[in-house]
Amino acid sequence: MNRTLVSRLPLLFLICLVATYFWFYSSSSILNEYGSYKPEWPLLIDTFITLPLICYVFLTDKKQATIKAIAYCALLILFGAYFIPAQQKFIWHSLEQARYLVMASVLFIELVVVASVIAAIKADLNTCTDPDESLIAPLKRWLKSGPVFNLMQFDMRMWVFCLFANKIKSENYIGEQHFWYAKKDDAKGNALGFIFLMAFEIPIAHLVLHFAWSPLAANVISLLSIFGLVLFIGEYRAMSRRPISLTQTHLIVRYGIYNPLYIPLDNIETISPHNEFVPRSNEVNRYNFSGVPNIEIKLINQIDKKSKIYLGVDDPSSLINALNNKI
Incomplete structure (x- = not known):
């Protein structure tokens, strides 16, 4: 089986x-x-x-x-x-009461684990190792590769960039050449504006929901909104620190706090300029914050069931020329 x-x-x-x-x-x-x-x-x-x-x-x-x-x-x-x-x-009445104790215990354990991982990552960030590798190393002690591992590294990267972005040095990322995307269509400025809008809206929405609907609903929605705000802050701070990198063998696509995508150079069929809207599809991956992607990469063999990768970068011609020289 x-x-x-x-x-x-x-x-x-x-x-x-x-x-x-x-x-x-x-x-x-x-x-x-x-x-x-x-x-x-x-x-x-x-x-x-x-x-x-x-x-x-x-x-x-x-x-x-x-x-x-x-x-x-x-x-x-x-x-x-x-x-x-x-x-x-x-018996079930007793079990219903016990579940709150179990939930509290699990939450406490999770907080201890997250705090330990953050402490380990913070210590590693002070070295000259690749920040992505510093992030993954503590997680590998707890988890194996898989969907949970991918979700956890995304979640931890969000918190690391939100809390410790000033300790992350772009030059420590693996790669001979680095390429950026924060200035394309003023992506970073748009993100900052959205962060201010969310920060202004959360307390107002909380008060409206608290008095017009339900205190519980107001608390739940406000907590989810705060989590979203943390995500956008982490994304904003990662834009100018986490590059797309080119090595001897791979193009490493790091975009905001997304998990990195490793594209072997010998798996790239073509790389070309692009200037059209790309609709969602099961066969494409889009790495672009605003506007339309300006680079199209066609793959020889699919990666995670994707045959095309679209990127939005500040200087597309530099990345295209560098990749063509490598290929």
Whole structure:
């Protein structure tokens, strides 16, 4: 059986459990005595015995199995809190209260981990190593490559540029030649204007939502807006510090706080000027903050299912000439 499919079996089993018990607790059939008997014990067994066993049997990494088992159990407890009838709950009431303790513990652990990673990155940034490598090194101690790893490095890069951008030196990035994109169509100025607009809007929107709708909704939306503001600040500060770089073997596309894209030079079919709008597509990657991209790169072999890369840079002719000389 495909290894990737095997690793996803616990998640598939969780989805099947949720669908099955949603039907069981929200319908009337012979299985629940036509709606009169909807006990908690079947879900208890599947939550604390069956699902953890599935995780440990099908996941070879026992640390990952433990983390997923705890997370999936917490999700099922939350599910049961809403769908098990109140009169059928005996043990579930205690579990509902315990979930807050679990959530607080997980949040505390996450904060400790993030603080440790930031401290390690801050120390590494004082050296002359590539800042992207300084970012990835602590994460590799905790995570393996994959979607979670990619998301975490994006998230940590956002915080690093927001908090420690002054410690990042552009010349430390790997590459023989560096190319920039902050001045194209005044991308950096537009970003700064948007940051001021968001900072002005957040407290006003919070007050309006607090009195016109709900304090809880106001707090949630304000927290999400603050997170978005942090993201834009990190993006703004990265524009003038994180370059697109050319090495002997690769074009390294770093754009704002996006994860870097490594394009082997021998995989580039053509590179040419571009001046038209590029619509979203599953076959293209666009690295451009404003206006239209001014460079088109066609690949021989796809990278992450993308056959074309579009860039928006300050001086497209310099990058095109440098790449053509290398190729």
